[in-house]
Amino acid sequence: MTRDEIPMRDRILDSLVQNGQEHWISGESLSRSLGISRAAVSKHVMGLREEGHIIESVPRRGYRLISRADPWAGSDVREGLNTNVLGKKDWLWLKETDSTNQVAALEAMNGAEEGVVVVARRQNEGRGSNGHRWLNLPGSLTFSVIARPRISPEKLGWLPRLAMEAVERAVKKSCGLELEQRAPNDLFFNNRKVVGILVESMFHNTDLQWAVVGIGVNVNVPAEAIPKELAGIASSLYAETGTAFSVANLLRHLLEELENVLNL
Numbered sequence: 001m002t003r004d005e006i007p008m009r010d011r012i013l014d015s016l017v018q019n020g021q022e023h024w025i026s027g028e029s030l031s032r033s034l035g036i037s038r039a040a041v042s043k044h045v046m047g048l049r050e051e052g053h054i055i056e057s058v059p060r061r062g063y064r065l066i067s068r069a070d071p072w073a074g075s076d077v078r079e080g081l082n083t084n085v086l087g088k089k090d091w092l093w094l095k096e097t098d099s100t101n102q103v104a105a106l107e108a109m110n111g112a113e114e115g116v117v118v119v120a121r122r123q124n125e126g127r128g129s130n131g132h133r134w135l136n137l138p139g140s141l142t143f144s145v146i147a148r149p150r151i152s153p154e155k156l157g158w159l160p161r162l163a164m165e166a167v168e169r170a171v172k173k174s175c176g177l178e179l180e181q182r183a184p185n186d187l188f189f190n191n192r193k194v195v196g197i198l199v200e201s202m203f204h205n206t207d208l209q210w211a212v213v214g215i216g217v218n219v220n221v222p223a224e225a226i227p228k229e230l231a232g233i234a235s236s237l238y239a240e241t242g243t244a245f246s247v248a249n250l251l252r253h254l255l256e257e258l259e260n261v262l263n264l
Contacts (some may be wrong), residue, residue: 016065026062049138067244089115101214104144108210139220160185166257192235
């Protein structure tokens, strides 16, 4: 494959990699060297961010690559995964979907086994607590699992709290950070929301048929990618610490801790 045949997005990523983490490269320089407009450069950078690459941009300085995306394959998480149920069955790795919870619920209604994991790079209609929308930002982790914990209807309300406890421990183990739980099902860092949880379920009479636990974590979202209307309200682990974290490693810990609290 000649250089001209390499997709433009990959050529921009190569330029950022070669430039190094400590140096900036201007949009004008990228535009000139690649023979495309600065608007096209910006569009391709946004696409790279949606794939999970952490790229910072600052006016009059340009762009710099902080961290490349984790490899996008189930084997990256399965390797070393210490669970008996979660992640031991089918995985659905989606580039884009409306909602991982919707996909997982449909799979459950169609008879999918407990332990199925649905992961999406991009989620267009994510939902949080009380019907609020959960924004899926570039560099975030969004996934849902199918579980069938043995639990009575009156104890179903415990599931969001159990999931929060699992997330809190997983982030501590994989990132070394202490999160703060806030009702009904959110977790905060530095007084800013970084995690949202949504639990949905189906009963037959009083028997729980299945539960879908959906979790969204703003892991490596650059500060400039957070909408202005959410400034001071929502953030990411990277924006707050300046450290890029492995999404695959975090997902592995999340599945392990979820399985522990749900007693699967």
